Each structure stands twice: as C-alpha cells, then as structure tokens.
Amino acid sequence: MVWRRGRLILSEESRQETTSERTARGRTHGAFRCLNCFERIVPPEKAESYKCPKCGFEWRVSWPSPTIPRIRGPVWETNRRLTDEIMAKEKGQGK
Amino acid sequence: MRKMLVTDYEKCTGCRLCELVCSVKHEGVSNPARSRINVTKWETKGIMVPMVCSQCEDAPCMAVCPTNARIRESELGTVTVNYDRCIGCKTCVVACPFGAINFDPIDHKVISCDLCEGDPQCARFCETGAIRYAEASDANKMRQREAAEKLYESLQKLDGAGVS
Amino acid sequence: MALNRKIAYIDLSSGKVETKPISMEMRKKYLGGRGLDAYLLYNNTKAGVDPLGPDNVCLVSAGILVGTLASATARTHIAGKSPLTGYFGSTNMGGFFAPEMRWAGFDHLVIRGKAEKPVYLWIHNGEIEIRDAKDIWGKGVRDTQSIIREEMGDREIKVMTIGIAGENLVRYANVMTEIKNSGGRTGMGALLGSKNLKAIAVRGTLDIKIEHPVEALEYNKQIISQITSAKVSQEQGRLGTLFIWGATNSQGLVRTRNFQLNQMEDSDGIEPETFEDSAFGMTGCFGCQVHCRAKYIIPDGDYKGTYDEGPEYTSIGAFAAEPGCTDLTTILTGNHLVNDYGMDTLEIGSMIAWAMELYEKGILTDKDTDGLDLSFGNEKAVIEMIHRIAHREGLGDILAEGPLRAAEKIGKDSIRYQVHVKGMSNLHSDERPTPALALGIATASRGSDHLRSRPAIDLYHLPEAVLRQIYSQPVAYEGPLTSDYTDYEGKSWQVFWQEMCYMAVDCLGICKYHTIFLGPNFPNFEEWSKLLYYNTGLELTPLEIWTIAERTNDLERMFNLREGLARSDDWLVDAYFDEPTKLGIPLIRDRVIDRDKFKQMIDEFYAFHGWDEQGKLKPETLKRLGLDKEPSHLL
C-alpha cells in the first residue's frame, strides 16, 4: 500500500486493509496446533484431552471460550513414552 | 418502552474506557473529569463500580432545581439540562443519591448522562458487559438468568449429595 | 492538543523545579515515552556516572498516545542509568499513572540530585511540589498509596511509589503503581530510593484534546475488535500471561531448578487453569479491553485472605519452577510480597534459585543461610528469602546486589551457575532450542530481556507466507524466513523487526499485548500511523515511525557504548552452548545454541542496524538517523 501523508489518511486509500487485518483473515477458530508436529487439529467440542491424529502426542485441553480450545498441558505418560521412543530411534540411526 | 444503562460491577474490570469515550464523544477531549460516567474503585479490595445517571422516574435533581433547568426529554426519557435556564448552583449535584451528576471543571457547568442520543458510547465500547444499554423492563433479565443458573447448579449439587 | 504536554526538570538537591515545552522537532525525532527518555538520558548524564549517586537522573514519562483513544494507552516509562547493570536502565509499567500525569499537564519528568530527607512529589494541573515523605517512608507499596490519597483527601490520586526494597536499595527494586503494576526491570526502584524519593503522586483535570474525535472513536472501536477477537486475547483475558506457561512447559521451553532442567512434570497443581479457582474476575489497565490481570484472594498460608492481582508467567517461574516448588499458595504469596515490597519477580526468583543451586552444590552452607534450609522445593524458604532480600538481612543482603555483585561476594565457582546477560537475569524460559529468542535476550539494550525484541510468534510455526507479510513492512525484506523455530535462518531479521516494533509501542505508550508480541494479527506500524493522526494530528507514515524506532534504539546503544559496552556483552552464559536440554518433546530435546551460527546471527543483526562488527554505530548510520550531533542538549 502506498502511504501518503495527512488528509489522505482519512480518504478511501486508508480503508484498504492493513497487513494485520489481512493476516487476521487466516485466523481459525475451533482448532489448535499440535505442539509436537504443528498440525492444525480440531478436538471435539468440550473435549478434555485429545490425541493428535498425525503424530500421536496427546494433549489435555482447556476452553477459554466455547469455540477456542487451547492446550492445557501434555498427557505426560503418552508424550514421555513417545518422546523416548523417537529419541531412541534417532540415536540408533546415529543422528 | 424505555432503555437504560444497566451496570454490573462484577463484570467491570475498572479500565475506565467508558470515561474516556464519554469525554471524547461529548467534549472532543480525553478528560475523565468531564465524563458523564465514572468508575468508583476500592483498589485494595479489587472492587470497581461504574456509576452513571439512572434517569430516575421521580428525579430528585428535577425536584430540587430552583430554575426548572433539569428537564425530561420525551423521546429517550433522559433527564438533561437546559443550559439557558441553568444558573450553575449545583444543587442537583448534591441532591443526586448516586452522585451521578458531575460539575465540569473546565466549562463550569453541570453534566450528566444524555445516553448519547440513543447510542451510549460507554455501553458500545464495554466488551465485558459491565455496562449494557437495554430495555428498562428487561434490565433484570440477564442478572435473573445468571442467578437462576447458580441456583440450578447448587440444587444439582444437593441432588448429587443425595439430600433431596 | 495532546502534544502540548510539558517536560519538568526537578532538582531534589536544590528543590528547584523548571518546566519547558517539548518542541515539534523533538516529537518528530523521538515521539515521547521511551524514545524521548533515551534522548534525555544521553543528554543529561555523563559517562561513568554513579547509578546511585545524585548525578544520575531518574526519568519518568508517558508515551505520546497515553490517555488517548488507541486501545490501551496506559504505559509509564521510567529510565536512568541502571543500578543493576550499569547500562541503560529502563522499565515500563501499566496502570493509571501515565494518563493521570498527562491530565496533570506533564509528559516527562527529569529528576536529578538527592533530597536531604525522604520526600515525594505532588503534581497537580501544571504545578509541582516537593513534599515531606515522613509518613510514608518505611511503608509498603499499598499503604503508601492509601496514605497519600487519605492525606490529600482525594481518592482519584494516582501514585507511583517504591516499596521497602527500593528504600533499602535492593538493586532490582521496582517502581510500582496500584496493586501490582510494576516497573520491574533494571532496578529503577533503587534509583528513586537513592534520591530519597519515595513516591510521585499525580492528579489532573486538564483536557487532552483529541484532534479528530469522531474518527478516533470509530477507529478505536475497530482496533479494539481486532484485538479482542484474537484467540490469544481471549485466553489472556481469562488467565493473564499464565497461559504462556502451560503452552511452553508442554514443550519443554521453561526453566526449572536454576536452568538445570527445561520442563516441570509435577506441575499439574500449579497449572494456569488450577489458579482460576482462586480468582474472582479480571482487571485491566487504562482503556484496555484485554484485562489480563486476575483478582485473587490468597487461599492459604500466612497471608490467607489477602487480596492481590496477577500472578503472571514469571510468578510461576520465580516461585515454583525455578526453586522447584509446586504449591500454588507459594506463587500467590510470593507474588503478593514482591508487589508490596516492590521487587522484580524475575530477578528475585532467579537469585533465590541460584542460591538454592549453590546450596545444593555445597558452595553455600547452613552457616551462610543462618540455618535456613535452601534445598530446592522448600516452599517456606522461598518466602523467607523474599523477606530477607527486601530487608537485606543475612544472605538476603548479598542476593539483593544482583547476579554479578552477589557472585563476586560469594566467590568460589558461584558465577558458573548464574543465568544472566549484562548482569541481569534471564526470563525463566529456555532459549536453547530457539535461536531467535536467544538472540533477543543476548542483544537487548537493557540486559537480558524478553520485551525488547523477542519474536514470540516464532514459536507458533506460522506459515512462511504469513511471516513474510508481517516482517516485510514497513521496510522491504527479501531474505530468508522460516517457520521452524529451531532454525537460525532469517531469525536475526525477525529480532531486528520486533526490536523496532516494541520500541515504537514504548514511544507511543501502548501495551505490548496490543501489538505483534503474543499474537500475529495485531496492530502495528500502519495502524499506529492512523492512530497518531486521529488522536494528535501528527502526520507520520509507517516508515517514518520505523525510522524513529531505529533512531531511539540506536541512541540507547550509544548510551551503552558510552558506558563501556562491548560486543562480548551481547552474549549468553556458557550453559546455552555447552549443556544440552534434557527434557521436552523431540524437537526440543538435546538442543544447544551453536556458537558459530550464533556469532553469525549477531553479525547480521549488527548489519541490519548499520553497526560495525564491534557493535558500534557506523558514521553513515549516525548521519542517516541524525544522531551525529548527540549529545546536542536541545531540550
């Protein structure tokens, strides 16, 4: 966007979308990103925990609002076990 | 039908945005001293209460005004000031049981809520719902519903405990 | 108009007060708040000034948009040479003080000298008076404010004050206002204490004229919707910054036991959601609809029934994760105590955790602690140490000196266990897996800091296209950008961009939660350009605001260089490079920062600034930003 001074700020031109308005359009409700694999996942409404369908890591879920699920914390046993497995495998491959 | 400003101190976060938008809307300036609404606070207890004119049906300010300058506007039912008649004696400021009439320190005149001609900015900007503009006859409904919910929950707890 | 606010020079030694206007030229160069403070500090101190001596200045300011319609314009900035680091001292707090100071007619205070006996300032509609502070000296933050309000008979008075820690010159003492609004970093509370200045009380009823009131109202409404509709705001409006802890601990990006571990598994009892039961509603700063502070009553323990506000992400770090505690009451009590003593949560938590590791390693013994068992996990010891540090008793007297001085006093190998940059403790997060965040703390102008340039959204794994939209305005950037937070590529630009972004909000007086910090879709340069115009009439393009941020950041750098800062100070402690992370998800486990790549990041970061490889401003940079004549003493 070309930015001009003064009175123009109040004109038509200023009603064009700003960058932050544009990026906000990509916002999704109802989903969160898995904190392990970053897949965007959609837990069922009011779910208290949810297993990522892509990587299997399991998260306890809280709901700041009925449409916003957020990760409250890991399901410790599941994630510890999966991490140990992955790390052992990587070591095996000499990584 | 008459609408009114319904305040709920439990929802108020004390941010005073209502004071800011009120003074900008009416005077074109940021200055809470010239706002028609004020948030009263007890900081050390975390209590915040928005205070604003209730547009009383039997308004003490109208009754005490020696020059009949406090008048009721027929359309919105607001109690406003006719500045041609007002002599600035501030009797209404003292008489208001809510302290909801302010004296503007810059223009030296009494000011009180005029409901922004039907679109009160305080309610428009208050996202927490601490100030709502609602039908007067419905003003209690939200509170009623919340109370009913609490009652219902506690009754359920009683059921769960096997009391009933 | 909003731009007619004045600057007051107050000499506490002579009692002389002088007020001056702020010229439009200075506004266009530095805006206000932190920007103009950088100018004032550079011009009103000499190199090597004693931070706790009368020749250091204490600057108090409001941003240029404070009190206007720009969504959350509450921020007070306090600056001076830091008693903690010896470099640029700067801290920023919310609340209601700065707007009140503007309604009282002032944007900036330059306080120098030292009062003979404790005093406080009374500022009211253009008048400034130095008053006797005998009734409030020795009082806590909360009582001080109540006493002043009562004495003056005006409950609307806003007070900025130091607590007992500031009076005792604890080097990381806070400046406080209201219950918990804290100017926490770099020990500005000690600076006030050294001047015998207990508090500043303000009350004002002067207009701040809004230049285009109709447009300002409508645009403010739009900005507020943009902010409050963001997921992160709704989360923050319920749990405050605590929510960050849940997300970062889930991955292993927090610090526990003085940086020995990076995840806390036994933490379900102190999860943000657990705290919700003790809270009864939220409160916020002036004009803010995010309302990120929870109101709570301490549920248990010695302070049961006491009201306070917060706690924050750092409260969990300081009073639970780092000292290895797991009781919510310790967090809530610790938060209350530091709020009333007026001390930096982050610094005190780090100092206590450090002492605990020294105790574990046998460097500190029961003799040093006067019999106090400083084992990790001893909840009572954490609370006891807060009292001792505030009153400078026993070991507390040493810990009150901050990381470097305390390590020097304790000696032995103790410095090895410090986690600091430039003598200021790091946030209780683990940056070993995240080079971008590591670069931010290593290069921040006020010492280790996460609010100067941290690209926190780097943790969100945003698509590259989104990153490109954000980070390529208002100046073009075509270099690399990557979604992977463990990467080094392009991160130096993100840190540079965020540094400009945060500087700009600090000049404007807007809260960082209202720009690109925790959420990617928040207002920034383009919005500020409009907000400035609608509210103050000042016409600045987004690029011009960016340039002001560059100028003011560089001026802070110049101050630090004048105080002897070198490239080697923009660095992390060895643990970041040598000790891999032990816990967390696979992406985060076994991570260290790569020394060579980190050096390269710093090179890039310097180059973006127009600094040479030693971190000094190149002559052409000085010229381009109009800094070649500083110190110019124009004000």
Ligand SMILES: [Zn+2]
């Ligand atoms: Zn996953």
